[in-house]
Amino acid sequence: MGIKCQVSGIRLKTFRPFKLFLFCCLLATCNLQLATVFAQPVQSNDLIANAKSYDGKTVEYEGELVGDILRRKDFAWLNVYDGQNAIGVWSSNALLAPVKWAGGYEKKGDMLGINGIFHRACPEHGGGLDIHAQSIVLLKEGSRVLRPIERKRVLWLGLLLGVLACLLIIHILQQRQRAR
């Protein structure tokens, strides 16, 4: 037995109950996905400002790994900086295979794409704001950053040394004059 249905005034094909059930399941799944997964990367400012609406949901977050990888037995903390803030990412060691470079002075850290559950006040970690990673993707490998010494600064250094030397010579001459 077929059922005729009309959605938004458009007459659709006749559905059998099983097909209808499948369609409903598909629709429900899509709705659920829309509600919990943010396919576009979220900015840290947005996460912090609207923490309540992201709480407990799966988010995509991208940024540079900065500082050190803080190992805790089978897990580790990564601090991932997206240019606005660094957010703590709790990850199992198994997910860290592609991670090589942590950013710092003269080091550009790996750009990572994090897929994980966002916690506004993580019950597992004393109420901290964090992301529990489900997957980590290496977007761009980090590298060493060379910082050359500017010639202008070396000249300034030389100039200041000269001024100081002059002051010291004047001081010594004055001392000698006084001693006489």
Add this chain to the structure above:
Amino acid sequence: MILKPQIRDLRIIAHFLGKIVLAYGAMMAAPIVISVLFGERVPIIDFSIGLLLSACVGFGLLKLADVPQGAEASWMHGMVVVSGGWLVCMALGAVPLYLSGHFVSYLDACFEAMSGLTTTGLSLVQDLDHLSHAANFWRHLAPFVGGQGIIVVVLSLLVKGPAGAFRLYVGEARDEKIMPNVIETAKFIWKVSLLYLAFGTAMLTAAGVWAVGMPLKESFFHGICIFMAGFDTAGFAPRSQSIIYYQSGIYEVVTLVTMIWGFFNFNLHYAVWSGKRPELWRDIETRTFLVSLTLVTAMVCVGLAQGDTYLNFSAAFRRGVYQVISGHTTTGYMTIYAPQFLTEWKPLALIGILVAMALGGYTCSTAGGIKMLRVGVIAKAFREDVKRFLTADSAVVTTKFRHLRDLFLDDKLVRSSALVIIAFLLLYFIGAVIGCYYGYPFLNSLFESTSAAATVGFSTGMTQAAMPVALKITYIVEMWAGRLEFISVLVLGGFIISFFRGK
């Protein structure tokens, strides 16, 4: 009649300023050592420029002054030297910071330098996580120098005459001598601080390695930086996330101990050192602090319970108490992100933090704010007045309290305490009004202004490189005046006016 300053006055001021600049500049050798240790080449040049510039300015001032040996500072000289010295140190300390390329402007670098020297901890640094170890170390060394007092450094190293030395010492908001001789007092403060530095760094390094999971070298670097900024209630951290970076309850506890230890009166440190431990609990400041801490913690906990951010009590307590102690000790270390104060905390909790910041820590310590002694004295004065109404008219009502020794409450003490409290409240308010003028909401402005004037360093996110220049200057002045507790700053203002209007 206001007397116009003479050339001799200027020479004496230049002489002591020169000594301060030389001592301060010599400290730039420390970041150079750090640069060598971490193999950073560019900062060696930056800090060498800063060091040589300070040496030229300091030596030049001494040469210009050409004061005969043994010249002593009067009260006016002492106050002008102290307030002017802090400004000169800010300007020189900002040079290597600006050269690091992590500041939008030289003014921002000055803001950072003043924030460090005054142990505030508000920061305008850009991309902190990529800053060199040397520049980061300098950011943390500044509060260690400023917290103990730049003048204390000079007194310890370069001043021999005791009479003028006391006037300099008092100018830096310290009027309690630990030893009979003020130079010995300065030396004691430094000895104690260096000993604590060694112990605290060891504790934090161990916690960094075992609890946080950092490599030993980095853990040591973070340990020494966090101790210097924590003990001196500054609140700078080597990473942009403050204490959140470490993601460790144990590390948080160690930093809490560091903060509390730093905000005690140095006289009480001396009492503990000389075996008089009960003195710690008998002092009016400790008792006032315990009452205030209890009330503020209750406010914050109730405020957090009203919200739905923290799902269990332990999380709310951990985040709440950390922020309360950090605010009350005027440190400013944070285990929440700055905007969360506004987005996640209910107004009652926020006001609790505001009150904690405003009240501040102990006198003769590295903490800022109104100070516990003054709050305690005013509370005692209220109590005495109420008691006077409740007793017979002929009765003589006196109030005794313990602060290093037994003291009687007198009108002079109450008046001086009330004056400083009023001055602080005015400073908080004026800063808030200026913030409002630039379009920020009143509560945000008041929070930020109180944080700057009480040298705390908490922020709701208002303090950033993009804020108006006038607001940056306002906060610099607030930090400076709040740290020196007004008198020396006002005397400097009077000194400048007397140049034009004096006779």
